[in-house]
Amino acid sequence: MTQRTIMQYLSLDDWKIAARLPIPAGEVMLSRIRNYGWIELRSEKQHTAIKLTPAGHEAMRSAIKTTRRPVEPGLKAKGNERNEQTSGTRKNVGGGV
Numbered sequence: 207m208t209q210r211t212i213m214q215y216l217s218l219d220d221w222k223i224a225a226r227l228p229i230p231a232g233e234v235m236l237s238r239i240r241n242y243g244w245i246e247l248r249s250e251k252q253h254t255a256i257k258l259t260p261a262g263h264e265a266m267r268s269a270i271k272t273t274r275r276p277v278e279p280g281l282k283a284k285g286n287e288r289n290e291q292t293s294g295t296r297k298n299v300g301g302g303v
Contacts, residue, residue: 209239213266216245216258226252 215228224236224247236256239245240281244262248255258266 209244210266210270211236212239213244213258213262216256216262218258218260218263221248221255221257224256 208231211229212227212231212235215287216222220248226303236245236247236254239262242265244259246257246259248257260285
């Protein structure tokens, strides 16, 4: 999600200073986004400037891909057993008076 946050801050027209991004972005993250073809990097004396590419703009507008499988209707997702047990009337457990 941090990659998406960085890309939302950037624009197609203007170069932004990497040190002034809204969240910290390390060299590894920026090089990864550049390898995807989503940003351009430019070194200016002591600062690195970045700009969103058209491919990055399209990637930002696309839906976020997830690795989770959808749960079929009628089947329970793993881990929901506890939620079902605690839903409804809650009992006071513990030493409260």
